Amino acid sequence: MSDQTGKQISKEEKDARFEAELLPVLDPLYNFAYRLTLDEDDANDLVQETYLKAYRFFDYFEQGTNAKAWLFRILKNSFINEFRKKSKQPAKVDYSEVEGYYNSEDVEGESGVATTTDMRTESVQDLIGDEVASALNALPVDFRTVIILCDLEGFTYEEMAKILDIPIGTVRSRLHRARNSLKEKLEKYAKSMGYNG
Amino acid sequence: METKFTEAYEQQASDTGHETDCSKVAQLLDAVVDGEATAEEQTFFTGHLEDCVPCFESHQKQKLLKGLVSGNLKRMLVPERLALAIKTKIQATTV
Numbered sequence: 001m002s003d004q005t006g007k008q009i010s011k012e013e014k015d016a017r018f019e020a021e022l023l024p025v026l027d028p029l030y031n032f033a034y035r036l037t038l039d040e041d042d043a044n045d046l047v048q049e050t051y052l053k054a055y056r057f058f059d060y061f062e063q064g065t066n067a068k069a070w071l072f073r074i075l076k077n078s079f080i081n082e083f084r085k086k087s088k089q090p091a092k093v094d095y096s097e098v099e100g101y102y103n104s105e106d107v108e109g110e111s112g113v114a115t116t117t118d119m120r121t122e123s124v125q126d127l128i129g130d131e132v133a134s135a136l137n138a139l140p141v142d143f144r145t146v147i148i149l150c151d152l153e154g155f156t157y158e159e160m161a162k163i164l165d166i167p168i169g170t171v172r173s174r175l176h177r178a179r180n181s182l183k184e185k186l187e188k189y190a191k192s193m194g195y196n197g
Numbered sequence: 198m199e200t201k202f203t204e205a206y207e208q209q210a211s212d213t214g215h216e217t218d219c220s221k222v223a224q225l226l227d228a229v230v231d232g233e234a235t236a237e238e239q240t241f242f243t244g245h246l247e248d249c250v251p252c253f254e255s256h257q258k259q260k261l262l263k264g265l266v267s268g269n270l271k272r273m274l275v276p277e278r279l280a281l282a283i284k285t286k287i288q289a290t291t292v
Contacts (some may be wrong), residue, residue: 030279151263
């Protein structure tokens with residue numbers, strides 16, 4: 001790798017730049033990996049794989065440009081190529097909609113979450129969070145992906161189009177359908193809790 | 198033939214102009230909520246909502262839905278060893 005004057009830079013310097021620019025994305029990247037794989041071990045492997053690929057192609061990354069979008073794109077491609085085939089929970093990454101999404105076992109599955117699981121002290125906020133997570137996890141992976149990229153990670157439609165390798169029009173229509181799907185699932189839950197209208 | 202069709206359509210549209218605007222607004226809903234609408238679209242959207250309660254309500258619902266995800270979804274804790282594992286592997290890699 002060369003610096004701006006065209007001289008070869010040392011591996012130490014390359015590693016330092018890599019860590020400074022790309023490691024800060026670790027938290028959102030891990031969360032994205034988890035939402036895709038729904039498995040902590042797979043998410044771990046996927047993230048490591050992504051950073052290794054990013055390192056191999058670091059020479060092609062323009063310093064100061066959108067590191068987050070670049071990493072998300074690499075991760076999404078790795079997921080499609082490698083993890084969808086060997087996912088430990090194929091039903092959850094199946095493209096067909098999952099019936100009867102609310103499964104009480106799934107709520108316990110959010111084990112790495114930074115909050116108490118003691119039902120007596122669990123706030124309404126936590127319960128809502130669990131429900132939103134369950135509903136989101138039950139969506140087909142394409143729908144889940146656009147909602148996370150837009151609502152959680154705050155990417156623009158244009159960034160999403162680049163990450164997913166689809167036209168902006170498809171980003172918009174997919175987001176629209178994904179939100180309708182999520183709305184339906186959450187309305188089912190609201191009704192089951194006695195909220196009407 | 199096309200002229201007759203569009204004339205008939207426009208006649209229908211002006212009779213049911215209210216519904217046509219509502220369907221335009223429905224299409225803009227996500228873009229507005231995501232801050233991706235153009236200034237012109239935003240103006241049209243806001244103007245319509247002043248006169249249309251159903252559209253106003255669906256806008257509120259869409260904002261709420263987005264807020265449920267962005268504000269309520271719990272974030273997973275990154276496993277402590279992951280950052281270290283990555284650094285170690287990077288340093289061991291000679292490209």
